[in-house]
Amino acid sequence: MNSFDAFKDPKLCRALLDRLLAEADQPLRFMEVCGTHTVSIFQSGLRSLLPATITHVTGPGCPVCVTHESEVACFLELAKRDDVIIATFGDLMRVPGPKGKSLKTAQADGARVEIVYSPIDALAVAAANPGRTVVFLGVGFETTAPAVAATIRLAREQNLKNFRVLCFHKLVPPALEALLADPETNIDAFILPGHVSAIIGAAPYAFLADRYHVPSVITGFEPLDILSALLEIVAMRKSGQPAVVNAYTRVVADSGNPVARAVMDEVFVPVDALWRGLGLLPGSGLVIREAFADFDAMRLPGVTLPDAPPLAGCRCGEVLKGKMAPNECPLFDKACTPATPVGPCMVSTEGGCAAFYKYKLDL
Amino acid sequence: MDKVLLDYGSGGRASHRFVADLFFKHLGNDILARMDDAAVLSLTGPVAMSTDSFVVDPIFFPGGDIGSLAVHGTVNDVAMMGARPLYLTCGFILEEGLPMDDLARIVASMGEAARAARVRIVAGDTKVVPRGAADKIFINTTGIGEIMVDPAPSGHRAAVGDVVLVSGNMGDHGLAILSTRAGLSFDAPVVSDSASLGGLVGKLLAAVPGVHVLRDPTRGGLATTLNEIAGQSNVGIEINEADIPVDPAVAGGCSILGLDPLYLANEGKFLCILPEPQAQAALAVLRADPLGSGAVAIGRVTAEHAGKVAMVTPLGGKRLLGMLEGEQLPRIC
Structure with a gap:
């Protein structure tokens, strides 16, 4: 058994599950805000084993899913330009924008779109196409933002004149604050994202416990990680002493990764940003600083964030806020399936609707 | 002659030489050797028949190649009906410029796979298309076999408790x-x-x-x-x-x-x-x-x-x- 297998050992998990069954005597609605947690909870079968008192709610943890309609409209407009090559992570390809258009349909209409596995690969695309501007779509949370920032720095070192980033990065803590500030969302506890926390550390979440009294645990992605986090949450609720606990110390330092944050701060600056379903959230996004303006696709002539109407009939916003389970949406498994997604939560494999569709047996 | 030429699919002398040199050498048997318009087969009882086209990329891979795969894929589909696979047909679509060495390796591998599977290749066809109109080589095989059990296995027969x-x-x-x-x-x-x-x-x-x-x-x-x-x-x-x-x-x-x-x-x-x-x-x-x-x-x-x-x-x-x-x-x- 290697060290990773230990965190999914069925016997250890069973023991924790039995403890949870015994101790979770109060109703508990917990939300996770990381797509990897979403998939792990479904794929391991953990969701079907949780005590009846515990309700799992999938939150806005998939960066593709929270990309706003206006942002999609913006990059689809850019994709139409003859002198532009879009470089993107693959899972943005099918994200629907206004009138059901996506990068896939743009590609069929003649747009040049290159799928890359790392932002640095987009620099090679730029070097190979000196006559065109390569625009990398910067989508993702604190996990991806440092790598994109480092890529922009590298582009400047390489003196690349035809590489730009359309920066739609988002920050997790402001979204959690917005969820708790909304009186309609009813969340008792958070399981906090392991990867994002590896960058930002534990401190930015302190307000969850201090101001909102919501116990929260940073944890890993194996069943044992998630079960211990739930036990920790149940214990904090019983003691009436909510806190933010870092239970993922094998990866997350309490202070996060200061080097990654420094690169991010050098290149980006926080601004108010649009989230799909959540609206405009203060200080929740990143844009490129003046010093790197030459690499900012937003500053290309004619590029704007157009007003885009919400997708007709799509309830992804309510799903992302945890107000509605995916299968309660009237479109779920009817008009909206992974093959023909209406909303973004059905597109990404880490979206809440796609996970329900893929893994939930008793629909 | 190191590359496949458009001439080889013409039906003329060049085709005949090409077929004789390569296909008969590796795939030949008494039925194929008759060179009539169709193969004549004797079969008894219910038979299972299946067809499949093979376009795998890469054409050579660890553990096999497109030729052996074209035999195995169709033989296995026939076998899954509870049948003993007996005969195969094969159709080749070759891209102009395919290296002859590659084609020879593939055809030899097909012959070897057919012998091991105890099936005979009884009819075949070869077309050559201009460069770019196909990717190196596509193979279609159709197989036929006699069903061994009654009722035959089928995807419709899974029963509760099985x-x-x-x-x-x-x-x-x-x-x-x-x-x-x-x-x-x-x-x-x-x-x-x-x-x-x-x-x-x-x-x-x-x-x-x-x-x-x-x-x-x-x-x-x-x-x-x-x-x-x-x-x-x-x-x-x-x-x-x-x-x-x-x-x-x-x-x-x-x-x-x-x-x-x-x-x-x-x-x-x-x-x-x-x-x-x-x-x-x-x-x-x-x-x-x-x-x-x-x-x-x-x-x-x-x-x-x-x-x-x-x-x-x-x-x-x-x-x-x-x-x-x-x-x-x-x-x-």
Whole structure:
């Protein structure tokens, strides 16, 4: 058994599950805000084993899913330009924008779109196409933002004149604050994202416990990680002493990764940003600083964030806020399936609707 | 003569020489040698017939090539109907400029695979298309065989209480192709399981004629095949994740590439669904053969959740195991 297998050992998990069954005597609605947690909870079968008192709610943890309609409209407009090559992570390809258009349909209409596995690969695309501007779509949370920032720095070192980033990065803590500030969302506890926390550390979440009294645990992605986090949450609720606990110390330092944050701060600056379903959230996004303006696709002539109407009939916003389970949406498994997604939560494999569709047996 | 020329598909003398030199040499038998417009065959009783086209990229991969795969793929589809595969036809579409050495290797490999599977290639056709109109080589094979048992196994016959067996590790072929295409190599080599299953199916049905379903989990893998059967038979199927055999090298490669071995193609494995009292006898027959040495029971057929496949996870939880979603991995067979 290697060290990773230990965190999914069925016997250890069973023991924790039995403890949870015994101790979770109060109703508990917990939300996770990381797509990897979403998939792990479904794929391991953990969701079907949780005590009846515990309700799992999938939150806005998939960066593709929270990309706003206006942002999609913006990059689809850019994709139409003859002198532009879009470089993107693959899972943005099918994200629907206004009138059901996506990068896939743009590609069929003649747009040049290159799928890359790392932002640095987009620099090679730029070097190979000196006559065109390569625009990398910067989508993702604190996990991806440092790598994109480092890529922009590298582009400047390489003196690349035809590489730009359309920066739609988002920050997790402001979204959690917005969820708790909304009186309609009813969340008792958070399981906090392991990867994002590896960058930002534990401190930015302190307000969850201090101001909102919501116990929260940073944890890993194996069943044992998630079960211990739930036990920790149940214990904090019983003691009436909510806190933010870092239970993922094998990866997350309490202070996060200061080097990654420094690169991010050098290149980006926080601004108010649009989230799909959540609206405009203060200080929740990143844009490129003046010093790197030459690499900012937003500053290309004619590029704007157009007003885009919400997708007709799509309830992804309510799903992302945890107000509605995916299968309660009237479109779920009817008009909206992974093959023909209406909303973004059905597109990404880490979206809440796609996970329900893929893994939930008793629909 | 180092490359395939458009002339070879013309039907004239150049074609005749090409056919004689290469195809008869490797694939020849008394029926093919008659050179009439069609093959004349003698068959008795009900027969099973199947066709498949092979466009795999790369054409050579660890454990096989497009030629042996074109024989195995169709032989196995015929065998899954409880039939003894006897005859194949093959049609080649060749791209102008294909190296003759590559073609010779492929045709020789087809001949070898056909002899090992004890089938004869009795009719064939070759076309050459201009460069760019096809990718190197496409092969179609059609197979026919005599059905050995009555009633014959079928995807419609899975019955509540039946046991589900697999003949060995899942996902080897799919990962061998994808990793070759991506230029990846792993510490432990990942090799396609491409093989003819006709002989093993013959042995199995001789010993255990009451088999309900046989099917080879090719494109879409084990998960998709189980869903097809659950739908055809209108039953539920429940499998145990911990019992599904996957080679550790394949499991490791899949986790690096973000793939699930249960959705990867197999070309030398099959699923067998049969009444529980016969399961041990079937496992004994399978395990005695090198192609079935890894055979195990992975689950059973249930009345609950008809039309769906449920996976019992190692934790004891239950979740849906769905069909392959989204884009098919391109050209895997």
